[in-house]
Amino acid sequence: MKKLDILKKLRSSGLRPTKQRVEIAKFLFEREKTFHFTVESLDKLLSKKTTSKFALATIYNTVHAFKAAGHLSEVEVRGNKTYFDTNVSNHHHFYDSETSELIDIDANEVVIQKIPKAPNGKKIKNVEVFINLKN
C-alpha cells in the first residue's frame, strides 16, 4: 500500500490524516503480510522504526479509530492484553500460547461440515476457528 493510498484510506473513512495517524498507518498497512500486534508491541516497534514519538494514548486512540473504521480487527487470545490484526477479512488463526504468536489461516483452508443452529431468536454472525498449537 502506497503513501497516497494511505491518505485516501484515512480520508475516505473520515479520519483526518494527522502526522501520527499517517505514520502509524504506514507502519501497519505498508506491508505484504498480516500483522498481529498489541498496543504495547506496536508502541515498542514504532519507537524503534520511527523518529517521532507518540503518546501511548495516541496509539490507543489511533488503533481504536482504525478498528472502528474497519481497517483493523481485534483477535481474542488468552491473556490480559488485546490483540489487533491488519487482516480484516473473515479468517481463522493458529495460536501458539507459548510464544503468544498468531498465524493466519485463510477462510477457505477450513471447511466445516456440520454446525448447530443458533439458539432461538438469534442468528449466526460468523464462525471463528482457533487451532491451538504445541511443540
Place this chain on the structure above:
Amino acid sequence: MKKLDILKKLRSSGLRPTKQRVEIAKFLFEREKTFHFTVESLDKLLSKKTTSKFALATIYNTVHAFKAAGHLSEVEVRGNKTYFDTNVSNHHHFYDSETSELIDIDANEVVIQKIPKAPNGKKIKNVEVFINLKN
C-alpha cells in the same frame, strides 16, 4: 454432584477442603448445566447465595486452584475479564457479544471436514470453534 463427592474431588486433587473451597465448589459443581462465569460475577453470586464472606483474593485463589486441578477451564472471549467454565471437556461455544453470554456446543455438534496442517515443528493441541451470535 453430592457433598461427599465434592470433598473427594478436592482431596483427590491435593486441595485441602477448607470451608471456602467447599462452599465455592458446591456452588460451582452442584448443578446440572455448565456454568460460565467471571471472578466478578462469581463473587456477586456467592454473596447472594451464601451467608459466608469470601475475600476477593480467595475467590481468585480458589478459581485458579480449581483450574490447575482440571476442575475448571478458561474460555477466551472478547473483553477485559477472564471467563471460566465448569465444562472441562473438549467443546465449543456460541457467544453473544451483546449479552456476553456463552452457550456450550458439544464437541460432536461440530464436524470439521478440512483443516490446515500445523506450521513446521508444531503440532495441533486442539481446535476451538466460536460461533458469534447476533439478534
Place this chain on the structure above:
DNA sequence: ATCCAGTTTATAATTATTCTAAAGTGAAAA
C-alpha cells in the same frame, strides 16, 4: 491569515488481577 472541530498529549483515574505478609486452620503427629 484566521479559526475551530478534531486530535494529541501528559497525567490521573479506573479496572482486573496479582502480590504481600500477617493471622487463621485442617489434619498429621505426638
Place this chain on the structure above:
DNA sequence: TTTTCACTTTAGAATAATTATAAACTGGAT
C-alpha cells in the same frame, strides 16, 4: 486430645492494561 506447621485466607498494597480528562495543538475549511 493437644500440639504443630504447612497450607490457606485475608485485607490491603501493588501492578498492569486501558480509559478518561482537560489543556495545548493542528489540518484544512473559510
